[in-house]
Amino acid sequence: MTTRRTFLKGAAAAAPAAALAAPAIAQSTIRWRMQTYAGPALAAHVIDPAIEMFNQIAGDRMQIELFYADQLVPTGELFQAMQRGTIDAVQSDDDSMASPTEVTVFGGYFPFGSRYSLDVPVLFHRYGLDEIWKEEYAKVGVQHISAGAWDPCHFATKDPIRSLADLQGKRIFTFPTAGRFLSQFGVVPVTLPWEDIEVAVQTGELDGIAWSGITEDYTVGWADVTNYFLTNNISGAWIGHFFANQERWDELPEDLKTLFKVVADQSHYYRQHWYWGGEADLRVNGDKLQLTTIPDAEWDTVEEAARIFWDEIAAESETKAKVVEIFKQYNADMQKAGRPYRYGDDA
Template sequence: MTTRRKFLTSGVLAAGASTLAAPALAQAPIKWRLQTYAGAALGAEVIKPAIDQFNAIAEGQMEIELYYADQLVPTSELFQAMQRGTIDAVQSDDDSMASPTDVTVFGGYFPFASRYSLDVPVLFNQYGLNEIWAEEYAKVGVKHISAGAWDPCHFATKDPINSLEDLKGKRIFTFPTAGRFLSQFGVVPVTLPWEDIEVAVQTGELDGIAWSGITEVYTVGWANVTNHFLTNNISGAWIGHFFANMDRWNELPPHLQTLVKVCFEQSHYHRQHWYWGGEADLRVNGPKLKLTTIPDAEWAQVEKAAMIFWDEIAAESEVKAKVVSVFKKYNAVMEKAGRPYRYS
């Protein structure tokens, strides 16, 4: 009996008391707010599938709330809002969100830095750009999560562009660095909120757009207000990224950090094939835009000017010089490799 009493008091009852004293508590899910540069129509392809996928796999441990262009803050203020922690994460290029880093000028469309979409992941994963971006953003309290290739940069315009002369005086919505480069050919760069572009072309405030390839021109409605698409491009692929506030990133447990990376990498892959297939299909089957081309001999002037532009940018800082040297090294290898990597 003594043994039985001891078991009841020190065993079963004590264990029950312990259980009642410390009940299991449900942990509240981690919530992030992520804003993209893209409007809702484009965001349906370039970001929403990845966010939906992440939230499903996270199973309540974490939820990412998605906001489209300018919903929480203007695109030009995305970096500051993320740095302050007003929002937790961003999908954008460096250029559009006015990042205060030495690599900002290379975001979006740095002229002729890439010829094809696969160039971008190779440059970041095999030629050292990931490490450069990570270091530069860590200096300003931001986690660079990953970079990916998006669409090429072409002109969609009301009037046809058949020569460099036709570019003169054209008011074009484009990225800051692309605008800086194109201004030497008479282009007048215009900055407006992304959602206002279609109306601005309709009203004549803009003559055209140099913001994307033909897939995006159709997807977001710009093909409804422009008439022509120039087949020459100043870049074969946009460089876009995912970023996060560094404190928010460091608060995540390792398995959720990994899940974020995997889902965002899948997003890069989805965009790459979505854009690539659309660029070909809509040139051939798209019913709204007439294709025009500036002859190769004349377009060579633009390519030559880009190399001068690269050297001008490289002279501005050691970091910029380092990035430009990577572009030069990579392009030299591609030129020597020949088809299908580069065409002479």
């Protein structure tokens, strides 16, 4: 593929002399292309405000052009495109963009790795995950900028789910690791472009979605094509990140690096209250999805399976074992801390 740098060199060589005589400030503006995992409706909340803020503050010094899910490259190729420099920055989880790192399996929804959205920043900033992620991405030429929490992972389906037996044979759009875990309960994981999901549910290609919480279901239109929402979830918060090509990142002056980090943090903060409030409001006041629940005693078997899954992941490498141990220690600490951090064995 033609890289951005090669394209710009060719364009400059072919440009008329008059065009090259633009004001110096315009010529010196740093321009990045960034792609998010999210489609336009979701991006309006999870990324648009942050990039608009960055561009407004940076002004003529730097501008970021934002692209939505699959616009420049398929989501599964985001990492490779960023590593090559075809795309300068990415907002995604590790899992969806097929990151070739030891921590990829923990991105997105690692089964029962978190209970609440605040677990994610605490895990990264107080329990050491941030250092591990930065080390892993430095090995592959990518700058890990920051991690944040998104929504919990629930099923939105056409038919009601009231027991584990109801999951048998259901074709579900979900994340790679979540799909790997859920397949033991009869779920058939399906991977499709994000923008095709709504139509795939309408045509029967999909039976449902395990990609988000109820806020996204309403925001992106999935609540219009599904009928039921399962209140049990396999994770309390999606783990997503901001990344940049290492060379492009290293070229930025320190104040622009700081500005990018600040707007990323602002984006994380916005999602904390947007999702948290939305999940509650739409369960209570939403009029499109009927709530269903798998009884606690039955759902406990899913949590038990997650503990086995964790140990299977830990056995794959030393780094994965280190991350799993952090998850175990954190959850044990939260359980001992009690309310409001955890609410007993059935939290």
